[in-house]
Amino acid sequence: MTTFLENFNIPIGSVDIDFFNPILEKDTPFYIDSYYLTWSPNKYVQTALETQKVFMTELMEALKNKDENKAIELCSHFPEPKFTGLGVSKDSVNGRGSKDIKVDKILTCLKSSKAAQSGLLEDLEELILVTENIGADTISDITTNICLKHFADYTKEQCLKLGIQTSETQKSFGYFCLIDKKWKKIKLDLPHVPWGKDKIVGPVILIPLQILDKMISYNSNYLFTNIATPLYKQEAIKKYPSASFIYSLKSNGEKRVRVKDLRKQYPEYRGGKNKMDELIADNPKLLKEYKEKVAKSRYLKRKGNDS
Structure with missing residues (x-):
């Protein structure tokens, strides 16, 4: 098995890193714990937390006001992340072969929750407590999508420190804009590696270790x-x-x-x-x-x- 660092001939243990070093051939069963974002001193994570809170405010207002069009738009941008090496897939990597997080599934869950419909929830991870069919994997994937640009900026900074080459992605990725409070698309400057058994070259998003866990704090x-x-x-x-x-x-x-x-x-x-x-x-x-x-x-x- 080859890790991200080994792919660039950087021996594990030879550098001091604070990010998860993904295995390129298989996913690793870790999740982003959205609550951990609160405690991180990392500037990119702090901005990610702010972005996530703005997203939740917009979503709760839409639900409380029964603005279904806005709720649909907010929840229509959650593809299965395929570039972190995180997840529970046994025979593939980065969720390949699994389905995107469907907007109808999310909204059905939210509509059945009295707490969500009342606009009481403030933090993304709180959805796990009261909403059927939303678990650690879903919250982790949603967090990745909402905060993608901040994690990409963090990744680029880490690569500059380690001397790892980055290049612009071929396709654009969606992210939630903190300023405009809506989804946008952008091409990202990221490292590229051969993913999976088939060695398909694709981008990498590095995630700080301090916000990851095998079992998240909300359950x-x-x-x-x-x-x-x-x-x-x-x-x-x-x-x-x-x-x-x-x-x-x-x-x-x-x-x-x-x-x-x-x-x-x-x-x-x-x-x-x-x-x-x-x-x-x-x-x-x-x-x-x-x-x-x-x-x-x-x-x-x-x-x-x-x-």
């Missing part, structure tokens, strides 16, 4: 376990004080809940994105609580493991 199961379940316990104690799943500690008499029994007897306390969507729609403050209690904790843990 509806994390929301259910860490935010929703404590609320459900409190509610159950008040509503069903004499239920068999309620018990008291001998030490101080504190009421506790046998969660499995609670969920078995009352299905409304079970998980699922639909339930989490309703919970967020009724309690918007829980998004901030999730960010502070769960996402931040996972990021700091990951950062500690990297140290």
Whole structure:
């Protein structure tokens, strides 16, 4: 297997890099964690974060105002990225052979979400918490597309440092313009390498390692376990004080809940994105609580493991 650096005869370990060094013959199962953008000191990542927030503001306003034409236009520019080496494809590289992220799929998911339709969501990664069929891979790919120009600028800077030649791409790529708040196309100045088993030459986008992870910090199961379940316990104690799943500690008499029994007897306390969507729609403050209690904790843990 050949890496990006090895292709240019740069031995791994001979240079200090802060980007993911893609394997050219196969994809590597990493995702962009959009929440990690918040913590990066990298100037290109900071601008990417700003761009992503502007995109989300435009999309949430379109959904709240039921401006379907604008929502369709905003979500019509998410091709499967084929130039980062990130993903989960086993027999190909850069998502080759997989489908683009269809606009109807995205909009169907968003229209079924009360939180999205209410315009409550502020950050792209929050879509994972409440929207069916949108997961880490989709958010990662959408982030790549929205912030493509910033990652391309970062790539060019890294190549200049390493003495790697770049050239203009044959085709134009779409990116979301931070200033004009709309999608535009541009040809990019990027390094080119032979991708895949067939050695098809194509461009490379380098992604900073600090915003990548195998499991991203936003997950509806994390929301259910860490935010929703404590609320459900409190509610159950008040509503069903004499239920068999309620018990008291001998030490101080504190009421506790046998969660499995609670969920078995009352299905409304079970998980699922639909339930989490309703919970967020009724309690918007829980998004901030999730960010502070769960996402931040996972990021700091990951950062500690990297140290």
